[in-house]
Amino acid sequence: MSRTEKATTPAASSSAGGAGGAGGGNGSGGNGERIPRPAGGPGRGGPFAGMNIPAEKAMRFGPSAKRLLGELHPERLWLTLVVALAVVSVTFSVIGPRLLGEGTNLIFAGVVSRDLPAGVSKAELLAQLRASGENQRADMLSAMTLTPGTGIDFTALSTVLLWALALYVLASAFMWMQAYILNGIVQRTVYRLRERIEAKINRLPLRYFDSVQRGELLSRVTNDVDNVSQSLQQSISQAVTSLLTVLGVLVMMFLLSPTLALIALVTIPLTLVTTALIAKRSQKLFVAQWKHTGELNGQIEETYTGHALVKVFGRQREVEETFRQKNTELYQASFGAQFVSGLIMPAMTFIGNLVYVGIAVVGGLQVAIGAMQLGDVQAFIQYSRQFTQPLAQLGSMANLLQSGVASAERVFDLLDTEEQLSDPDLALTPEVTRGRLEFEDVSFSYSPDKPLISSLNLVAEPGQTVAIVGPTGAGKTTLVNLMMRFYELDGGRITLDGVDVTVMARHELRSRMGMVLQDTWLFGGTIRDNIAYGRPSATEAEILEAAKATFVDRFVHSLPDGYDTVLDDEGSNVSAGEKQLLTIARAFLARPSVLILDEATSSVDTRTEVLVQKAMSALRSDRTSFVIAHRLSTIRDADLILVMEAGQIVEQGTHASLLAVGGAYAALYAAQFAAPVAEV
Template structure:
């Protein structure tokens, strides 16, 4: 196990199943979700900067729905013209409508007389095609305008949603930069990535679909209710019976499905974390032959996701069929009652036709609002996960005004420093240390002694519990983190390269560096030696894992990057563990020249690499138990003596 890994073993453990390694368990306990109402309200609150555009969306929707709602009324007039013309043609010319009705009543045909009394007839004439064409023309104009304004509404709303999601992603990015390292140590990367990608995309999709449908559906319901009461108050009351039934059914089903949507996205994040973990350690999985175990864990988690997703979609999907069934019952009731009113002359057949269209327009938006519950619940479930990230405790803010060292020398002092990853497990106790400018300080000790922790405290990746750390006489807690870290250069045992050229990866340490400075740093760290052998030289493009260069070459690149930054304090955490012995000797020589004017901290397991250090610190259980030069510590025959002899005795035994 590496020293970096072992030191982190003292950190607060991730929640059960949240970490582990390629074979860590992923069975998380169920997390209590936020309330749907407050979460939905907070999500809609993200639209507040777009309120003027939302007002425009509402205005366009009103115009579009108004034109759309007037259409059935005009079509009903067209039906009345056709029916009245067909009936008029069967009547004798030269008589009036009143005479025809009176004659029917005299013959005892009162029902037919009532039917004709509700119509406008011209006996002997056929269908008035001029009037009918005018009606149809107006209907076409209305529907064209309704479509145009509906398209404009969708276009503006799309901009509103995308700008909102854009700001949300910016907020998440800024939040991640303010989170302490402790947060990332307690979360699997895949689960965190799922919140930043999958959950945000789901929020975007939910807002896009639900806002558009919600605005249009609500306005359509209002407009249709008005038109139905204008046509027939009795039929309108029959149609309104669906409203309370719709609300009750939607509320009952939504309450049951919401917790399943929360579980669905929780399991999605966990599955992503497991996949990312397995892919990262794919070679290790192969080496130890654990494919079956990994497959079994994947299958188990995939089954949990399937069950949650199936249940959420199935239960929420029941809303639409239930509301459609209610709508069909109302449709039958309206058709029967409307037919009776036409027969009695209270309504014309065209008005009943229009009302039936309105009843469909009325129940369809209600069903759409109900069916949107699954989209809305899914979006709010994702929003809860994003809000949990946004609400996480942040690192302490930088002081204002911040202090800065008056001179850059690299003198680092630990004064009575204490630190623990968890209150019940103290790690470092009242540590005192002085590193003078230009000194090379080596830190050695057994696994878990706290060597990497000491470096993390220098960088302020973690805040100390008590005591002070000063750099060139200035308390580092009174400096901004950017200022502090710009003065410290760090090379980790775990190398990190990004997708780009070798030149770009070296220049990451100082983006404004000139070409000559990049070449000088590469030459000093023996990067230039292997880069010259590549076909594209410094323009060679590396993938984000640096797979097209060896592990030792990747480590040399990270060392060159740190040297280019020209820090006043250089921290090397097992920085030469992946290079061969010959290259290590060369790099050590380069380091000796490059650290002449800077303080250097070197964490090393191979004690042969730190013999020339000005000061060697021996740590055990968070305490410095010995310090001195290599010769002094060997002469003292203490902890360092035991470590040194154990290491080289093991080497001799292996050779024998």
Template sequence: MSETRTPRPPVRRGPMGGGPMGGMGMPAEKSMNFGPSAKRLVGRLAPERGPVVFVILLGVVSVVFSVLGPKILGQATNLIFEGFFSAQLPAGATKEQIVEGLRAQGQDQQADLLSSLNLTPGQGIDFGAVATVLLWVLALYVLSSLFGWAQAYVLNGVTQRTVYRLRREVEEKIHRLPLSYFDKMQRGELLSRVTNDIDNISQTLQQTMSQLLTSLLTVIGVLVMMFVISPWLALIALVTIPATLLITTVIAKRSQKQFVAQWTHTGVLNARIEEAYSGHSLVRVFGRRKEVEQSFDEKNEELYQASFGAQFVSGIIMPAMMFVGNLVYVVIAVVGGLMVSGGSISLGDVQAFIQYSRQFTQPLSQLGAMANLLQSGVASAERVFELLDAEEQVPDPVEPEAPAEESGRLVFEDVSFSYDPETPLIEDLSLVAEPGQSIAIVGPTGAGKTTLVNLIMRFYELDGGRITLDGVDVTKMTRDELRGRMGMVLQDTWLFAGTIRENIAYGRPDATEEEILDAARATYVDRFVRSLPDGYDTVLDDEASNLSAGERQLVTIARAFLAQPSVLILDEATSSVDTRTELLLQHAMNALRADRTSFVIAHRLSTIRDADLILVMEAGHIVEQGTHGELLAAGGAYARLYEAQFAAPIEDDAEDAVAS
């Protein structure tokens, strides 16, 4: 556009202060409110209640089968151990006789050990019974794996559908946000939230939900089995829980802010990269490549430090948990061995308990290791929720009105508007644009010219007064209805990746091929398209760099021509075309403006001489209005603008002639 729509923030001092990368630093001190954000993220699973319950049931069955395995496997150990001792004892004697003999010899410890075993003196290991036990264990583990696979499959669907809904909500939210939101938000930062942060949420849900559920169920199941085997050993294992909570809490508090900083710096870096890429030519022209590289290196270093700090601090959790688990394992092994020798517990039960102790500490360690993933995911979720919570534009009326006819009569009644309440821009502006009238708006930069047409399109809401189109207040119309009656051609051309035909048809998707060609011929697009190898099927890239600036502007004018709006807005629409093409376009736009209201914003006053009404704006006020001849004769603000454009070059030429 031809002027700035929002007040600029203070320019940053330093080598980049005035360049294309200036003023982009963003603070990263905001701390994350982990609890409410995590609760809100979990709440997004509410539509998946049924599948989630099914996932829990599958997890319970899988964990039950998995937990029963060590207990049954301990029976195989007992069979082997008892068979080995039975083979060493004399055949024909009973276990009671052998135990009494040992006690008579004063070997009470060995007697206690043998009395706790199921011995058959003279018999060896019953390998058939051992094989049966092992087959049962194998069957349990296979079933546990199958139910675990089913759980992961269902949970994957739950996660992806949840993230799908989140992406859709963000997309819909973006379309409900006012233009002022995008004025304040950097494109790279917004893209980072829409892509990187949502991807991180997806990864967090995918990796933590299944593991979190399985780990919690495993801890509960294993704990029950340990108390069944030996309450004393179970109490020793329980020491792990408070140690785990203490370690996780202390470390998590330190890494929490680091994860917020990590994703904030990611957004800042993306914004810088996007800006530097889109302004690449400008950076080269002004020789600011080193400054851009330096700025990138600084922000990249900040991201590195934040990421390193977050991952390093949170990465301490897993080793600390493994250390606690190993200490508990050693204590259980020593105490269990003493209990076996005393005959108060079987060797198979000790073996099962040691396996359970590993199964007990492993999920606790996994829960600790998941803390970094959870914090990272919740940090991203908070950034996405901040976008979803942004103030939306005023909704369309429930019972909208629509003009009975499309004449294009626009009326401004005491309109007031400002971007900043403390800095008034437009105050008490009244204006009537009759059907078919061509109105030119001129004035210095920042006078409010583009703001005026933005208010017509309802890109911003008024602070006071009202605007009517064909007798209907624009706030009582839907935005689609209002903007469907208008066509707009901006100084900054926008073309998307697609063919030239598709870009022209964007103005009216249901247009026929002949209507598209008529619009192209009327706006002189056909003249240069015919010289292209693929004609109207020429594919434009994202930046439409395979067309010149003037050709891109011609395509946007053809798009507006095809739409056939009742109100036409041209904001410096011919600024990028040569003088000859501009004359041709004047004839085309004269035909386009026929029978419809048009607003033309122009700095080149030669392009608006034939306008029915010329408005001269200064500081948001209309200071003069009239035709070209009337305003020149008045000798006011318009005359001064006109003389500044045309008289000054003549005086300069005269001075050069005298000097020569």
């Protein structure tokens, strides 16, 4: 479903605070101007808009994983400490089973020695057994440290067990310190990543927000970043500990029995092959899972934003069906990703059990022939568990790692998005701010193959009120977006007080302009805070002056807490007209030299419109004003009226002169006022 939409201007971009949402509007909205969306990009639409997010490319696992690890570079010294702590912890943990095996040897040797005749040496005992034909028993006892006639040496046993306890306690302590430091590393890394994302969003052009769905963007900024954080936290710890454990255990196993160690090594190729086969299939499923998560978030966000519209048009069933479809797609992708990747751990456990059986059988034979002691086999079995468990963890970590890298790739795609042109190093500013705007041979188009504005010339003198009228899609809001440098020109230039706007810093340019849009934007806070958003340094007296001049003061006193009344983020506890007056008061307080009013009264009642018109008249005094209007009755007193069609100014003059000409403006005026009913 292909859709286009109007580009509205984010209020926060102008010091005036203005109104309106960020990024794209809903459908035509406002003056109905439509902006072609870049090819391949999803868009934010109304509650019934199609979800045309393109299919995600195959995950670039290697480069993305390498780049994700590169985010940890500033923490390399702390990471070195983490590895050192892990080495000490794993070393102590690996020595533990060997000590416990020695304890088992002491117990077994004590039990056997107790039943042997006292006063006989071990050599004599073995000779007697071989002479009587008990060669197998002699072979088994030959590997043991025996003292015939004595029992268990509890002193030596307690010493061994205390050493084992101490080592396990120290291993846990070092592991805790490693986890604590690693948590700080990951959180600082994600903190920097969020800062970069926030800075990136502020550097992205308005064109980007017109081409991406709001819920999809929010999903990348929140869900994907959180998933990256969890993946780093768990995968780094598991990877370091598991790799060191495998190496340490492998060394101990070869010291105990090279034969059994070779049996255990069979685990490694089986693990690698099994993990690779499963991971290869689950990669695409994890990419799909996070893509569908973004789609579902976008659908939910736009549906709740337009909840009233959904009810009005009775489209609940369509919305529910769209949700059900997206939810089913997410369920299937998530189920597939988790199920397939979840096969890794059972597969690793199965391989480990096979190796365990082999070690138990061969180890028993080794004890029987006297090649090993019982405690050594016990220690080896513990090592085999310690060996297969980290291998299984490394295999299952592929599940987490793939999900984290898939999310990281989506975040990196956002960070790699082309930014707006940077401000010049030596930005210029007008020596005197008067508010004179001039368009010189301006050309612009949203799509190269569809020209919109070409060779446009216009001069707005200081103090003038310039009204812009025309049919839907004529280019009225585009003209405003070009003034504010929300889009860059294809040709020509725009000057403010003689200075090209492209050589000015954007914040300097926009600090001289104020906007009031038809879509009001208020944030969660007091009425006082919302007004002061236009100029945070304003005094209480200046805030009250702006409120009185724009008739806000008339309704504030009817509210329970006056100027301290807290508005929610939707501003639902004040009426539409009152919200509009608040945005005008915000712009009034900012004291801009150029004021832009984009359909600021189109959604209010007649009585409120009178108040708004009075407020805007006060706001327009002593400054250059651009008024975009469909209601021609609101711009009769404008100093200059521009009539636009297809991106061109086809007529300009005063209200009276344009009516006298009898051209496009007269036709628009007649359509509104000449007859109450017209045949279509």
